[in-house]
Amino acid sequence: MLFPTMEVGSLRKAPFITGDRGRAVEAARRWGLRLSVPQYERLVQHLSGGSWDEKILLDWASIYGLKFFEAAGLDIIYDGEARRHEMYEHPIRYVEGFSFRGLVRVWDNEYYYKAAVTDRPRLKANYHLEEFLFNREHTSKPLKVPITGPYTLADWSFDEYYLAGKTGENPAEIRREARHEMAMDLARYVVGPVARSLAENGATHIQVDEPAAATKPSEVELVVDAVNEVVKGLNAEVTVHICYTDYSLLLPSILDMRIANLSISCSNADTTSLGMDPSARRGFKILELFREYSPGFRVAPGVIDVHTDFIESPQLVRDRLLYSARGLDDPAKVVACNDCGLRTRSWEVAFEKELSLVEGARLAREALG
Amino acid sequence: MIGYLVGPLPRSEALIKAYRDHGKGRISDAELDRKVSEEAEKLVKLQMEAGLAYLSDGMLNWQDQLRPVFEGLDGVELDGLSRWFDNNFFYKKPVISGPLKRRGEVDRRYLQSGLLPRERRKLILPDPYTLARLSENTYYGRVEDLVAVLAEHLSEVVNTLALDGYGQLQLTSPSLVFQRPSRDELEKAAMGLEIVASRCPRPIMLHLPYGPGGYVMPDILDFPVEVIGFDMTATSRKMLEEYSSEKTVYLGILDGRNSLMERDDRVLEECVSLGDELGLTEIHVGPSCGMDLLPYGVAVEKIRLLSKILRRAEEL
Numbered sequence: 001m002l003f004p005t006m007e008v009g010s011l012r013k014a015p016f017i018t019g020d021r022g023r024a025v026e027a028a029r030r031w032g033l034r035l036s037v038p039q040y041e042r043l044v045q046h047l048s049g050g051s052w053d054e055k056i057l058l059d060w061a062s063i064y065g066l067k068f069f070e071a072a073g074l075d076i077i078y079d080g081e082a083r084r085h086e087m088y089e090h091p092i093r094y095v096e097g098f099s100f101r102g103l104v105r106v107w108d109n110e111y112y113y114k115a116a117v118t119d120r121p122r123l124k125a126n127y128h129l130e131e132f133l134f135n136r137e138h139t140s141k142p143l144k145v146p147i148t149g150p151y152t153l154a155d156w157s158f159d160e161y162y163l164a165g166k167t168g169e170n171p172a173e174i175r176r177e178a179r180h181e182m183a184m185d186l187a188r189y190v191v192g193p194v195a196r197s198l199a200e201n202g203a204t205h206i207q208v209d210e211p212a213a214a215t216k217p218s219e220v221e222l223v224v225d226a227v228n229e230v231v232k233g234l235n236a237e238v239t240v241h242i243c244y245t246d247y248s249l250l251l252p253s254i255l256d257m258r259i260a261n262l263s264i265s266c267s268n269a270d271t272t273s274l275g276m277d278p279s280a281r282r283g284f285k286i287l288e289l290f291r292e293y294s295p296g297f298r299v300a301p302g303v304i305d306v307h308t309d310f311i312e313s314p315q316l317v318r319d320r321l322l323y324s325a326r327g328l329d330d331p332a333k334v335v336a337c338n339d340c341g342l343r344t345r346s347w348e349v350a351f352e353k354e355l356s357l358v359e360g361a362r363l364a365r366e367a368l369g
Numbered sequence: 370m371i372g373y374l375v376g377p378l379p380r381s382e383a384l385i386k387a388y389r390d391h392g393k394g395r396i397s398d399a400e401l402d403r404k405v406s407e408e409a410e411k412l413v414k415l416q417m418e419a420g421l422a423y424l425s426d427g428m429l430n431w432q433d434q435l436r437p438v439f440e441g442l443d444g445v446e447l448d449g450l451s452r453w454f455d456n457n458f459f460y461k462k463p464v465i466s467g468p469l470k471r472r473g474e475v476d477r478r479y480l481q482s483g484l485l486p487r488e489r490r491k492l493i494l495p496d497p498y499t500l501a502r503l504s505e506n507t508y509y510g511r512v513e514d515l516v517a518v519l520a521e522h523l524s525e526v527v528n529t530l531a532l533d534g535y536g537q538l539q540l541t542s543p544s545l546v547f548q549r550p551s552r553d554e555l556e557k558a559a560m561g562l563e564i565v566a567s568r569c570p571r572p573i574m575l576h577l578p579y580g581p582g583g584y585v586m587p588d589i590l591d592f593p594v595e596v597i598g599f600d601m602t603a604t605s606r607k608m609l610e611e612y613s614s615e616k617t618v619y620l621g622i623l624d625g626r627n628s629l630m631e632r633d634d635r636v637l638e639e640c641v642s643l644g645d646e647l648g649l650t651e652i653h654v655g656p657s658c659g660m661d662l663l664p665y666g667v668a669v670e671k672i673r674l675l676s677k678i679l680r681r682a683e684e685l
Contacts (some may be wrong), residue, residue, distance in 0.1 A: 109380075171603060
């Protein structure tokens with residue numbers, strides 16, 4: 001089937017997870033009905049009874065997340081990362097050889113807890129397996145499990161291990177070597193084993209998130225090597241997600257990634273005008289560059305902008321998909337996706353956007369006969 | 370050997386909380402300003418105790434290094450987040466769509482000048498070329514025109530913030546070394562510095578973080594500045610040894626972006642031998658860049674490490 005639809009990542013926390021009990025009960029009932037969540041009345045009863053067991057609520061949040069994407073009609077889904085708070089600290093807490101050093105600024109007054117690698121990393125436990133097994137029990141749709149990639153874990157950490165004791169004439173070269181060892185060890189001993197264990201337990205799709213991929217343009221080959229180490233011998237379809245980046249900096253090196261799909265953001269830089277005119281579809285211009293290199297993987301351009309409440313019409317989604325198909329010179333190379341996770345949007349807006357994604361993909365298929 | 374810092378310092382957890390509280394309307398502007406001053410005072414005291422030659426207030430109320438220059442100007446909007454070189458830090462990109470003109474006063478709160486004795490006061494800003502490179506410009510037809518206008522506005526900011534002078538003005542130019550500049554780009558950068566140098570008191574330091582100094586050698590030696598700072602986490606010693614100059618050299622030898630603590634004996638040995646090799650009468654040392662992307666505690670520890678290195682150097 002052309003233009004399969006795939007979710008990318010997070011949703012805003014489930015609307016019934018709120019300190020306001022009245023609102024929680026109302027949201028659980030309303031979304032339970034709207035998404036046809038099986039036995040949603042049990043959650044309503046749980047909330048109405050004044051019982052607020054966090055584990056139970058998170059289980060329900062995952063179920064609602066799964067049903068959210070199911071009800072919207074997507075082909076490949078997950079739970080909106082309902083149990084996750086962020087993508088760095090959580091995995092690092094499951095890795096031996098890291099020590100948290102404190103808060104580090106990302107912009108203005110936004111911070112994250114940054115850790116230092118202090119020894120060779122070793123996985124303590126698969127930090128996504130329990131979540132996946134739970135989700136598998138609650139849907140018959142294919143699941144795509146997002147995991148933070150090894151290069152990003154390395155780039156967002158300090159290095160007190162690989163650099164220590166290294167000497168030489170060229171400090172830049174020393175640092176390059178250290179970063180290579182660190183990212184490859186994280187691929188070999190942490191992210192790779194997590195992905196393999198998920199696949200062995202039935203995960204058919206895995207998404208490796210590498211938001212740091214273009215941070216250091218000179219290290220794109222390392223990003224590729226680390227991803228390829230993760231996917232080596234992996235029995236699952238792998239998507240790599242890299243968003244809000246100048247993708248030309250990654251080409252042609254990323255073509256060597258042995259993956260099924262590359263998920264990228266396009267709509268955030270696009271116009272909302274309908275049509276196939278290049279000036280209307282300026283956010284998708286990068287696909288022409290991809291075509292020049294004939295990638296071995298499919299491209300999943302974001303046809304939904306997750307940073308605005310504007311609801312893309314199905315016709316706009318259709319035009320973006322058809323333009324992508326033309327850009328790549330092959331509709332079979334296009335997967336229909338969002339730019340990124342929908343965490344910043346309300347469930348109401350996110351749901352309307354996903355309905356448009358699905359309907360727009362159908363219209364695009366129809367247009368191609 | 371003298372030591373000092375070359376960029377912003379991180380906010381403490383208490384100050385981060387104060388900013389969050391301010392964002393939620395729980396504390397007033399005045400209360401936040403007071404908290405910033407208190408925290409800056411602690412950092413100035415720390416630098417004094419560490420024996421640093423020049424003192425910075427830590428630039429704790431700067432959301433990024435560009436904003437104090439562009440705020441208050443007409444013709445520009447700060448729009449969207451862009452990556453700050455190869456860091457996991459993002460600044461608001463200036464989008465220039467009209468002639469840059471000052472609309473109001475420079476916000477003097479950007480320098481806690483009262484905490485800094487004039488002769489040791491240090492003011493740090495990006496150089497005009499970096500300001501231009503990091504902006505999106507749809508108004509000025511020629512980049513050199515934009516660099517010149519920015520140099521004028523930058524000079525005004527410098528002279529307003531440090532009304533009664535300073536011990537050192539640092540202009541930071543990562544754009545000159547992040548990628549190898551062309552001759553034309555070097556000339557534009559030099560022109561911007563000449564404008565600032567003609568309007569602001571000396572001495573001026575040009576610091577080059579995030580890239581190898583070799584990209585701009587030997588041309589940089591003719592720039593109108595007294596001190597040139599190199600990021601020694603990216604610059605090979607061999608490259609510096611190839612040239613001789615009357616300029617003072619700052620060795621950014623402590624990694625300002627990594628929590629690994631350098632060994633003081635090794636750092637000292639490296640500085641002394643490099644100083645001998647270059648024939649330096651005075652060696653300036655410190656971190657490779659601003660330490661604002663380290664956790665607060667780590668940055669404090671690095672300042673103490675610098676202090677230890679300076680003390681050991683004195684003993685030699």
